[in-house]
Each structure stands twice: as C-alpha cells, then as structure tokens.
Amino acid sequence: MFENKERTSIDQLGEFGLIKHLISAITLETDNTHLGAGDDAAVIKSNGQDVFVSTDTLVENVHFDMMYTPLKHLGFKTVVANISDICAMNVIPGQLTLSLAFSSKYTLEAIEEFYAGVLLACKRYKIDLVGGDICTIPTGLVITGTAMGWGDAEKAVKRSGASAGDLLCVTGDLGGAYMGLQLLEREKRVFLENKEMKPDLGSHDYIVGRQLRPEARIDVIRQLAELNVVPTSMMDISDGLSSEIFHLSEASKVDFSVFEEKLPIDQDTFNMAVEFGIDPTTAALNGGEDYELLFTVSQADYEKIKNHPDITVIGHAKESGMKNELVSKQGNNYALQAQGWQHKGNSDA
Amino acid sequence: MFENKERTSIDQLGEFGLIKHLISAITLETDNTHLGAGDDAAVIKSNGQDVFVSTDTLVENVHFDMMYTPLKHLGFKTVVANISDICAMNVIPGQLTLSLAFSSKYTLEAIEEFYAGVLLACKRYKIDLVGGDICTIPTGLVITGTAMGWGDAEKAVKRSGASAGDLLCVTGDLGGAYMGLQLLEREKRVFLENKEMKPDLGSHDYIVGRQLRPEARIDVIRQLAELNVVPTSMMDISDGLSSEIFHLSEASKVDFSVFEEKLPIDQDTFNMAVEFGIDPTTAALNGGEDYELLFTVSQADYEKIKNHPDITVIGHAKESGMKNELVSKQGNNYALQAQGWQHKGNSDA
Numbered sequence: 139m140f141e142n143k144e145r146t147s148i149d150q151l152g153e154f155g156l157i158k159h160l161i162s163a164i165t166l167e168t169d170n171t172h173l174g175a176g177d178d179a180a181v182i183k184s185n186g187q188d189v190f191v192s193t194d195t196l197v198e199n200v201h202f203d204m205m206y207t208p209l210k211h212l213g214f215k216t217v218v219a220n221i222s223d224i225c226a227m228n229v230i231p232g233q234l235t236l237s238l239a240f241s242s243k244y245t246l247e248a249i250e251e252f253y254a255g256v257l258l259a260c261k262r263y264k265i266d267l268v269g270g271d272i273c274t275i276p277t278g279l280v281i282t283g284t285a286m287g288w289g290d291a292e293k294a295v296k297r298s299g300a301s302a303g304d305l306l307c308v309t310g311d312l313g314g315a316y317m318g319l320q321l322l323e324r325e326k327r328v329f330l331e332n333k334e335m336k337p338d339l340g341s342h343d344y345i346v347g348r349q350l351r352p353e354a355r356i357d358v359i360r361q362l363a364e365l366n367v368v369p370t371s372m373m374d375i376s377d378g379l380s381s382e383i384f385h386l387s388e389a390s391k392v393d394f395s396v397f398e399e400k401l402p403i404d405q406d407t408f409n410m411a412v413e414f415g416i417d418p419t420t421a422a423l424n425g426g427e428d429y430e431l432l433f434t435v436s437q438a439d440y441e442k443i444k445n446h447p448d449i450t451v452i453g454h455a456k457e458s459g460m461k462n463e464l465v466s467k468q469g470n471n472y473a474l475q476a477q478g479w480q481h482k483g484n485s486d487a
Numbered sequence: 488m489f490e491n492k493e494r495t496s497i498d499q500l501g502e503f504g505l506i507k508h509l510i511s512a513i514t515l516e517t518d519n520t521h522l523g524a525g526d527d528a529a530v531i532k533s534n535g536q537d538v539f540v541s542t543d544t545l546v547e548n549v550h551f552d553m554m555y556t557p558l559k560h561l562g563f564k565t566v567v568a569n570i571s572d573i574c575a576m577n578v579i580p581g582q583l584t585l586s587l588a589f590s591s592k593y594t595l596e597a598i599e600e601f602y603a604g605v606l607l608a609c610k611r612y613k614i615d616l617v618g619g620d621i622c623t624i625p626t627g628l629v630i631t632g633t634a635m636g637w638g639d640a641e642k643a644v645k646r647s648g649a650s651a652g653d654l655l656c657v658t659g660d661l662g663g664a665y666m667g668l669q670l671l672e673r674e675k676r677v678f679l680e681n682k683e684m685k686p687d688l689g690s691h692d693y694i695v696g697r698q699l700r701p702e703a704r705i706d707v708i709r710q711l712a713e714l715n716v717v718p719t720s721m722m723d724i725s726d727g728l729s730s731e732i733f734h735l736s737e738a739s740k741v742d743f744s745v746f747e748e749k750l751p752i753d754q755d756t757f758n759m760a761v762e763f764g765i766d767p768t769t770a771a772l773n774g775g776e777d778y779e780l781l782f783t784v785s786q787a788d789y790e791k792i793k794n795h796p797d798i799t800v801i802g803h804a805k806e807s808g809m810k811n812e813l814v815s816k817q818g819n820n821y822a823l824q825a826q827g828w829q830h831k832g833n834s835d836a
Contacts, residue, residue: 180617186535268529
C-alpha cells in the first residue's frame with residue numbers, strides 16, 4: 139500500500155558509513171547531553187555524577203552461530219560486549235538493560251540458560267540487570283543490550299584525544315577470538331559432513347574461550363586509575379585492531395605507526411594461525427571480538443605502564459597525513475588497511 | 488554440536504510469566520540501583536539527579552505490518568513507545584538509544600525515512616538520540632530503544648503505590664489505536680484480494696493516526712506537576728486498559744472498580760467499532776497501543792484534576808480480594824479479564 143520508490147542498497151555505504159550518515163542529521167535537544175552518538179558511549183550530564191550509555195546488538199548467524207555457541211556463554215558474552223563500550227570511556231559500568239527477540243525454536247530452558255550466563259557475568263562484573271523486553275520473531279535470535287556507567291563527563295576518555303607523540307597501547311593479546319572462530323567453523327563443517335563425528339577442539343581451550351566467552355577489561359580500567367594514568371584516547375577492540383586504529387586516527391586527527399614485533403599474540407593463537415595458513419599478524423590486526431582495550435597515553439606516563447603485565451605499547455601517534463602504517467619485523471613500512479572484522483553476514487555483505 | 492535437551496515451550500508461561508520468572512533470579516550488585524526490573528522503568532540513583540531507564544522492542548509482523556505502516560510514522564511511534572514508559576514513572580524523558588536490525592529488503596531511503604520519523608519525534612518531545620547500533624538480519628525489522636529520563640528516585644511513581652479509595656484515571660481516549668488497526672487490516676485484505684483497489688481509509692484519520700502515529704503524554708506529566716498532583720501509582724497503556732489495571736492491582740495489592748459509562752471513547756472509535764460489530768467497551772478495555780497514561784490519585788486531589796480536559800476518572804481502588812470489576816451502564820458487575828492486547832504474533836501465540 140505504501141511503497142518506497144527509491145532503492146539504494148545499504149552495501150554502498152557500509153555499516154560505519156550508514157551510521158555516520160544517520161548521525162549527521164541529529165541536533166541535540168536537551169542541555170544535559172554532553173556527548174551524543176559517535177563514540178563508544180554517549181555521556182549525559184547530571185547535577186551529580188554523569189551517566190555513560192551504550193547500545194549493542196547481537197544477531198544469530200551474524201554475530202554468533204547456535205551450532206557451537208552454548209547459550210550460557212552467549213549470555214555472558216552479551217554482557218561483555220555491552221559493558222566493554224563503557225570501559226572504553228575509562229568508566230566502570232554499573233547497569234544493563236537487555237531485550238531479547240527470539241523464534242519459537244528457543245525453549246524456556248534455552249532462554250533460562252542464556253539468562254544464567256547473563257547473570258553470571260553480572261555477578262562477575264558487578265552489573266545490575268535493570269530491565270528489558272522479551273518478544274518473539276519469525277526466525278533467529280536478536281539481542282540488544284544497553285549498558286550504563288557513572289563518572290565525570292569532563293573526564294570521559296573519547297576517541298578524539300590522541301596527540302602526535304602519544305604511545306599506542308593494547309591490553310591482553312590479539313587474534314585469539316578470531317582463531318577460535320576459525321577452529322569452531324572448521325569443526326562445524328566436519329560435523330555437518332559427518333554427524334557421527336564429535337567436534338575436536340583439542341587443547342585449544344584458550345582461543346575457543348576467547349571466541350565464546352571473552353572478558354571485559356574492567357580490571358584494566360581500575361588499574362589505570364590506581365596507576366594514576368588517564369589515557370588520552372580509548373576504544374575497545376570489537377571489530378579488529380586495524381579498524382579501531384583508523385577510528386582513533388580519524389577522531390583524533392593523528393596517524394599511527396604500529397610495530398609488528400610488538401603485537402601481543404598468544405602461542406595458541408599463533409599455532410592455530412600457522413595451522414590454518416593465516417599470517418598470525420593478519421589475525422592480530424584484523425580479527426575481531428577480542429574485547430581488549432586500545433588506548434593512547436602521553437609519553438610521560440610510559441614509566442607507569444611499562445611493567446604492567448596486561449598492557450603492551452604497540453606503536454605511537456604522529457602528525458596527521460603521514461598515514462597509518464605497520465612497521466614489519468624486517469623494518470619495512472606497509473599502509474594499514476582499515477578492513478576490520480567482517481561478521482559472517484554483516485551489513486557490508 | 489551443543490544441544491538443549493529439555494523442551495518447554497514459552498507458550499506455557501506467556502510473555503509476562505516469562506519476564507517474571509527471569510526477573511526472579513536477579514540479585515542487585517550495585518548500591519545505586521534503586522528500582523530494578525519489573526516496573527515501567529528502572530531507577531538508578533546518582534549523587535545528583537537520578538536516572539530512569541526503560542527498554543522496548545518492536546518487531547515487524549508482530550508489532551507492525553509494513554504493508555500499511557509508513558516508515559516515518561514507525562520511527563515516530565518507536566520514540567513514543569519508548570519514552571511513554573519514562574512518562575509512566577511521572578518523569579520527563581530526555582534521551583534515547585536506538586538499535587535497528589533489518590533485512591536487505593530495507594533500502595537506504597527506507598532507513599532514512601525511519602530515522603526522519605525518529606528525529607521528528609525527538610524534536611517534538613525534546614529528546615536526544617544519543618546512540619545506537621545498526622545490523623542486518625535475515626528477515627524483517629527489529630527495533631530496540633532504550634529511553635532515559637531524569638528525576639528524583641524517591642519521587643518515582645511506581646505501579647505499587649495505589650491504596651483503597653484512590654481514584655483511577657486515564658488520559659485521552661481509549662480503543663482508537665485498536666480500531667485503527669482493524670481498519671488497516673481490513674483494507675490490507677481488500678488490497679491483497681484485488682491489487683487494483685486503492686485502500687479506503689475514508690475520513691478515519693483519527694483512529695488511523697492513533698494506530699500509526701500515537702503521541703506520548705509528556706504534556707500530562709507536565710500538567711500534573713503544575714497542578715501539584717503526584718499520582719499514587721501509574722503506568723502507560725500499551726497492552727490495553729484491562730491488562731494494565733491488573734498490573735496496578737497486583738503491584739499495589741488493591742482491586743479496582745471501573746465504570747463502563749466513564750470510559751472515554753472517541754466518536755470515530757465508537758462508530759468504527761459498531762461497523763465492525765465490536766462492542767466499543769471491549770475495544771476500550773482490550774485494545775492496546777493507545778499510549779495513554781493510567782494512574783491513581785488520592786481523593787484529596789479530585790478537585791485539582793476534575794476539570795482537566797484530558798483526564799477522566801474511570802473508577803476507584805478498593806481493598807484487595809474484592810476482584811477487579813467492570814460496572815456496566817446497566818449497573819451490573821462483571822469480573823474484568825486481564826486479557827490485554829494480543830499482538831498479531833506475540834509471544835503467547
């Protein structure tokens with residue numbers, strides 16, 4: 139009855155392009171919105187503490203595959219994916235709302251399993267699940283969470299604060315979630331070809347865990363506060379290091395040099411990459427879903443972080459226009475690609 | 488590979504039962520969560536103003552039908568459905584996050600239309616769209632919003648505050664959105680049978696508008712404050728008057744008497760109900776999506792509200808155990824049914 143005549147496919151813009159396009163039309167209506175859409179979280183000023191808020195959606199067969207994703211882990215990961223965006227503002231998350239839209243293939247026991255994982259993560263990270271919604275859809279599972287945290291709006295660590303000379307740091311190690319996904323996908327193919335075969339995840343608990351049940355780095359946010367280090371810019375690594383570096387670069391109007399030899403890669407990730415014929419550096423640069431933090435600190439803070447076991451300096455910021463680049467182990471410079479992490483059926487596909 | 492052995496269909500609990508069941512497992516982890524899941528909105532205490540937060544999900548073919556829903560109206564209605572829950576706490580909403588999961592049938596122009604409606608509502612109600620997420624799904628459109636508002640946690644008007652003797656009030660009129668839906672569904676059937684037929688919505692702008700582009704009653708929240716009236720309990724009418732009365736009744740541990748002759752029904756709603764062979768009272772009691780407010784006030788406040796053109800006293804609260812009942816125009820008492828509003832394919836189906 140009502141039809142839309144023009145037809146531009148979303149492909150032409152991609153997810154980031156579409157979001158940027160839509161955000162450009164927003165004008166702020168209230169006095170207390172301090173930072174609107176476009177960073178990891180929005181910031182709303184109060185006359186006391188300010189609230190940081192962020193929304194994240196996970197979709198079956200785009201962000202997860204029920205063939206190998208235990209629902210309890212999925213519940214846990216949902217919380218992690220959401221609160222990680224609050225951590226990325228250098229703020230401790232406190233509350234979460236959760237909306238679940240699921241098809242009739244999900245039984246009560248399945249939904250209970252999912253919520254058991256959600257509540258386990260809430261206990262682990264001291265988060266209150268304060269609300270949500272539940273409804274049915276024709277097919278699949280769509281999960282939307284909105285996380286909140288409390289802090290000082292003026293101290294929010296945005297994507298835009300890096301200056302030339304700042305050190306580029308990551309927490310933990312990279313590429314593990316991606317290699318875990320490759321392994322799970324391989325075992326799924328084997329299983330689909332022969333349903334008598336049991337999946338063989340071998341001794342790869344680490345990378346499988348990185349994919350199915352990642353951790354949010356609230357611990358690092360607390361430790362940075364204890365070390366009296368305020369990052370100049372920060373975001374979490376959900377789409378892949380390379381992609382996130384381009385986000386920091388664009389927001390801060392600086393470029394970055396990253397040193398291949400500094401990239402933190404776990405031995406299990408490295409071995410599995412070799413087994414799959416993937417360059418471990420590529421897995422670290424482009425694999426997503428590690429939920430580690432990427433941030434910059436001023437050089438003056440180097441002494442405070444250099445001995446932190448979970449923080450690695452991987453490069454530095456430089457004047458804009460020099461291009462984001464990877465310095466290889468051989469000392470050659472390569473232009474970084476912003477390709478990031480392509481979900482199985484994401485909006486660019 | 489991983490399978491869930493037990494299989495209890497969600498039907499056995501229904502949406503409200505499932506939510507109640509899942510909420511029962513929650514224990515609060517932070518000190519500042521003042522009111523968790525279970526009311527229209529959660530309340531989180533700050534050391535200044537407190538934040539009220541609520542999440543709502545709309546699903547294609549469950550909550551709306553793209554055959555007759557212009558995307559701009561859908562965007563507007565999405566904002567209304569979300570902020571209405573904040574109004575229902577007697578608080579002015581201020582911010583919104585929005586997550587959109589859509590299939591490839593939605594073009595850029597379609598998404599832009601939707602956002603144009605969202606931003607129109609944001610301007611009208613002075614709401615900031617502060618964040619969100621966008622991703623693709625295999626089929627349909629799933630929209631999740633999270634609305635926030637600021638107020639004093641101690642002054643939150645919950646569902647649980649009604650006492651025997653309080654007056655039961657509604658804003659606006661009831662059943663219009665439901666009759667608008669019946670009309671749109673009829674014209675859809677006509678159109679599907681003969682695609683040459685133009686939909687004939689006649690002069691029924693009012694009820695069609697009630698369905699496709701409802702309003703949030705922020706105006707009444709402001710007016711109640713001006714009148715110095717603080718309701719003793721409140722919620723919004725999204726599932727239908729009867730269903731919401733049972734929610735207030737259960738939370739407040741009182742029962743209600745509702746007078747049929749007092750139910751505010753617009754002439755267009757009345758006429759269309761008669762045309763469809765539906766009792767207009769049934770449309771008012773069980774039709775959903777009017778997004779009006781249902782609240783109780785103490786009798787002492789009657790003088791302040793009695794001349795308000797948009798507030799109607801429809802009944803009163805009484806001691807629990809006397810049952811929620813409708814007093815008919817003929818003076819007979821009927822037990823109210825909590826059936827509420829069944830979305831076309833909702834989780835009870």
